[in-house]
Amino acid sequence: MARKDHYYNKSKQQGYRSRAAYKLKQLDESAHLLHEGETVVDLGAAPGGWLQVAAEEVGDTGTVIGVDLQRIKDIDGVETIRGDMTEEETQEEVIDVAGSADVVLSDMAPNMTGEYSLDHARSVYLARQAFETALELLDSGGDFVVKVFQGPDLDDLREDMEPEFEYVRTMSPDASRDESSEVYLVARKRLTAPVRPGDTLEVTIEGVGSEGDGVAKVEEYTLFVPNTEEGETVEIRVDDVKPKFGFAQRLDRD
Missing domain, CATH: 3.40.50.150 (Vaccinia Virus protein VP39)
Incomplete structure (x- = not known):
């Protein structure tokens, strides 16, 4: 054998x-x-x-x-x-x-x-x-x-x-x-997020996170957007997507 x-x-x-x-x-x-x-x-x-x-x-x-x-x-x-x-x-x-x-x-x-x-x-x-x-x-x-x-x-x-x-x-x-x-x-x-890196969209900042970034929601998915304030409506580009949250940049301040 x-x-x-x-x-x-x-x-x-x-x-x-x-x-x-x-x-x-x-x-x-x-x-x-x-x-x-x-x-x-x-x-x-x-x-x-x-x-x-x-x-x-x-x-x-x-x-x-x-x-x-x-x-x-x-x-x-x-x-x-x-x-x-x-x-x-x-x-x-x-x-x-x-x-x-x-x-x-x-x-x-x-x-x-x-x-x-x-x-x-x-x-x-x-x-x-x-x-x-x-x-x-x-x-x-x-x-x-x-x-x-x-x-x-x-x-x-x-x-x-x-x-x-x-x-x-x-x-x-x-x-x-x-x-x-x-x-x-x-x-x-x-990733089950409704967005992907590179997507551009308009969002309303609903609050501010513990690190000072603005918080926006897209179909209950959380995006953190620096240099924004609660109540602003801004155009953003998604940079990074995690399973439960993502990061984006406002386009008018690139």
Whole structure:
């Protein structure tokens, strides 16, 4: 029998269902994704290594939901859905069951053909399916992790994700096989704000914040605008957007 690699042996020793568990552990160590009490949805979850790690991190007060076309053997504290994430029916079921999520994970991969360009294109397709589902599920400030094979369409996928999050990183955990072309796009802090950097609009300053900046509201979203006073109506340009608040500059004082 061919010698099994380090992470395969380690997963057997520590009771994880797959070596992939260590990929999520390493991603979490770097990006601080999983926290106690959170709701985590794992797409393409079989055989369940990522579900085990997620359940450990969110604890008894958290919720973990796994989805896969293959049957996932029971894991304590984990709910599973059997279905194909490329089908709208499964996507809708996941959204109905979860309601919302703090973290959406996807380790989905296509059936490999050995033709690099085709495998890459299929992996990007699956990643986009996961991305669309994540946009429906994630609360403001939520995180998304998705696997994709390296290739020409990777940059386009990342560019599409970037406006929806505070930032996106491309990561390669040590537990990935040396010969693998997989990388993970780690998107932090989902932005649900009604504005984006560069937007210009007219606002009324409703108050003054603790730092002395004017406070404006756009659909209940808070923008801090320096050099303004309560009661002023000013034209602004949005400079920076966070999950719960943003910063802008008044245009008549550039």
